[in-house]
Amino acid sequence: MSREDYISMWNTSKHFGSVKAVDDITFDIGEGEFFSLLGASGCGKTTLLRMLAGFEQPTLGNIYIDGQPQAGVPPHHRPVNMVFQNYAIFPHLNVHKNIAYGMRKSGLTKAEVDRKVDEMLELIKLPGYGARGAHQLSGGQRQRVALARALIKQPKVLLLDEPLGALDKKLREQMQLELRALQRDVGITFVFVTHDQEEAMTMSDRIAVMSLGKVLQIDSPTHLYEVPKVKEVADFIGTINFFEGSIRGRRNGSTVIDAAGLGTVHSTAAGADAPASGEITVAIRPEKFSLTFRQPNVQTNVVEGTMEAAAYLGDRSHYYVHVEGREAPIAVASQNAQRLLDAVDADRHDRVWLTWEEESALLLSA
Ligand SMILES: Nc1ncnc2c1ncn2[C@@H]1O[C@H](COP(=O)(O)OP(=O)(O)OP(=O)(O)O)[C@@H](O)[C@H]1O
Ligand SMILES: [Mg+2]
Structure with missing residues (x-):
């Protein structure tokens, strides 16, 4: 049984001085759900994601993951992993070493890590690419390596901050479908940040539309489009x-x-x-x-x-x-x-x- 409140935010806020980057947000994200945060620049998407990852502490309110309160839990003790916008892979390491990087302290033998890396290369459709240098990859391939590096630790939750932002339109659309298929395969919970409404609609089970630190509506793509609850959502999604x-x-x-x-x-x-x-x-x-x-x-x-x-x-x-x-x-x-x-x-x-x-x-x- 997957739980519907795998991630819970309760009246969660993050203030930077007088800026309410995230302003009193309460919602649940289900286990295995592809959940997107959608909104204009500066509406608080990255801040919300960084609080889930543990890089920021809420000013007010609580965050629960799998029923556990996360206050004071450091990032590496949370069952989450984050993929950043500008695909952070190490330029001086080859593909294999990039993907294996997170397993350094796992206690697994070299043979076990090698086998896991090969599995990941299959998953991201780059089998045999282990020895390639990072600089010998296209933008889309680098992005997939960054995903593999996050997935190899088998996080329960993957947090993705505009992971496709740097790709051109064609590649971006292809990666959207691949990412969605990959998420279905591995069955982990994705929290995906984008300011591109078509991207959010293509990929998500549900979308939270944000504005000025608030959540305006959380719904499936069809409901957001066909049954917007407020003018701002109707105007933001489509014409x-x-x-x-x-x-x-x-x-x-x-x-x-x-x-x-x-x-x-x-x-x-x-x-x-x-x-x-x-x-x-x-x-x-x-x-x-x-x-x-x-x-x-x-x-x-x-x-x-x-x-x-x-x-x-x-x-x-x-x-x-x-x-x-x-x-x-x-x-x-x-x-x-x-x-x-x-x-x-x-x-x-x-x-x-x-x-x-x-x-x-x-x-x-x-
Ligand atoms: N460390 C910080 N110190 C002060 N203000 C911050 C800090 N981080 C974010 N902010 C402010 O909080 C608000 C939300 O920022 P955030 O980065 O979460 O937006 P975003 O939705 O991710 O935007 P974008 O789409 O441009 O990435 C902005 O007004 C921003 O200037
Ligand atoms: Mg951001």
Whole structure:
């Protein structure tokens, strides 16, 4: 049985003078989970990771790993290992010696360590590379050696601080898939720091979205995208249109809202949790709109507008539609499932109609 609170933070804070780098955070990370910390530069990701590793002590609150309080436990006595952003491998040692480095004091014989290093080389798909010098490796290979060096000690938890940050896009995407497969193979808990939302979504079981030392929401990638709980999360993950509105009431299980730029909106997105009155922000993702050049035969969740700009991107197109009662155009994304040989001529300012499903109109507190 794997435990769901393998790592626990209880009201954990880290202050540097007046800076609250981590501000009163409480959450659990499950055993074997791939858990990511996502947020803008300076939001406290590295500080949180360094507290888990034991390089920093919390100013307030507690950290538990496998049920054990970690206060006063030095880094080398914690069941964790950290991989840093700028793949720290020793340039003067070959691959074998780099990976074996952490086993110096393990008490294993040389033959036992050699066998473990070979296992690691298989795991990171670099068999036979032991004698290579560190300088004879590509960036991606160096990164994999750094991972092997952390994994050989079989930590229960691997802490990774933007480990793919230095790689170019192609290699980065390949390493994302490899790292995820490797994590499934070895079954250890990964706490992965990134400020790249696509990277976090590709790899993670759950993501904690952070801002200014706080956790805004912890959820699966699909829930963060489809059911953001606050405006800041909706805005940070992907693109979204916000409309200011006020609630008129409820009808047949839907919330009815008057929204600037959309007119009357019917929404089922918030379900029974929706407030019954007051100001609210309606949020709709670009791809949830359907765009037509003829007036659709629907009575609700439809708005008429003018095509202001269009960008053809091959697999999809982006449209910007001006509507009455709203200054910024509405961003619409449409998949080009059919062959589209006549690009939309935005300069003609055609009349267009946008429609959307009730479940796609998210309601966020204003
Ligand atoms: N040793 C320190 N002394 C003083 N302030 C610090 C220290 N370490 C971090 N900070 C501050 O704490 C805040 C969080 O820093 P942290 O390094 O955790 O951010 P981050 O989310 O990892 O950012 P990035 O994505 O740029 O790496 C920042 O405002 C930073 O300036
Ligand atoms: Mg950092």
